[in-house]
Amino acid sequence: MKKFLDENFLLQTETAQRLYHEYAKGLPIIDYHCHLPPNEIAANLNFKNLTHAWLYGDHYKWRALRTNGVDESYITGTKSDAEKFEKWAATVPYTLRNPLYHWTHLELQRYFDTDEILSPDTATKIYDDCSAKLQTPEFAVQSLIKKMKVETICTTDDPLDNLEFHQQMAGSDVAKILPTFRPDKAMNADDTQALNAYINKLEEVANVSISDYDSYLAALKTRHDFFAAHGCKVSDHGLEHIYAENYTDEEVKAIFDKIRSGQALLPGEILKIKSALLIQFAIWDHEKGWVQQFHLGALRNNNTRLLTKLGPDTGFDSIGDFSQAANLSKFLNKLDTEDKLTKTIIYNLNPADNEMMAAMIGNFNDGTVAGKVQFGSGWWFLDQKDGMIRQMNALSNLGLISRFIGMLTDSRSFLSFPRHEYFRRIVCNLFAEDIENGELPNDIAWTGKIIQDICYYNAKNYFPF
Known part of the structure; x- marks a missing residue:
């Protein structure tokens, strides 16, 4: 019987142990998506x-x-x-x-x-x-970051954020602490009252009078530029599904006027303005050479009673079963047709969609960049052993796991970086199992290189940090 959580935890064979201890263990960490509070890093809490x-x-x-x-x-x-x-x-x-x-x-x-x-x-x-x-x-938190050999941290930040703590950390020897542009609230057309309050704040922060849709875009572009000036290289969107409704400029401008007049929108109007904004953000990301991320499939705020009592983000979200394929194809194809599809990572929350997501990315990998469109690591409810293995098996079968950019914490905790180790052990065991079964050649040096790429080097080469 093996000892619990010994040095060979999750490593079921000598081959897995070699791959982990000789190749994966000790690599630096690039945590390209998390929710760590930058103020706590700057304060060295x-x-x-x-x-x-x-x-x-x-x-x-x-x-x-x-x-x-x-x-x-x-x-x-x-x-x-x-x-x-x-x-x-x-x-x-x-x-x-x-x-x-x-x-x-x-x-x-x-x-x-x-x-x-x-x-x-x-x-x-x-x-x-x-x-x-x-x-x-x-x-202190900066020491915790150093202890885990974290090289880069990308936090998650609203366009209204002044990024003061990122500025304080610029040039720090702790790690690169970079912002991520997350404009979910700027797209919240489901709640016109909340969106109007957001637009009013945006006017102040961007110092732009927002009287129509064009000026709204101008104000958001100002914030996009501001983030870029302060080291941002990544955007992120947390969505139930991609929005890809057909729209005209005239329609979107009229819908925005309805928002500013305080009128509730029809369901079709909500989809149109969200689709228009999502395309615009993607175009700006392409212009700047950013990486765009889409976290798809969460069904949020399921428990109304406890949501009312405790507020959002308190543990009452779940896996959704949204239809994803058609809109995802339509959205990516629109950008690709206009040659405005930047590097893209798609995270899936419903394991039933794994093979669809793994197949979809292959439609838009065009040979210009290795792994340009990525099937992101198992996240949230799927960032556990079974979820990660299922994601990697789908990617292996339908794409190139060798070009996979690996793990991230997606966490609010400074003690969560061992999740990278957890992932690395699972990756090593997965490849070793195939070697032991004769399904892959016993070429430890080459397999070890592929594992190092998945655990660190692919991300290092993929992101323009």
């Missing part, structure tokens, strides 16, 4: 305790706690940090076979050098020891 570092804002853990019957007062409520940690420690033994069990103990090992299994019996010692370490300079 020390967390108050392990609850502060681990449980604040972590939707994965919150969902597990609720499923385990823990009262909300111990999750997002008023109980003390120590009491909240006790509930998490009591929940961890019930997370067997959930990725949280692996991540929890990987993080305890990699950051705090503890091999103890978290449970009610070990909770107090782990909490006290780790919380004490978190108060020291060696565990």
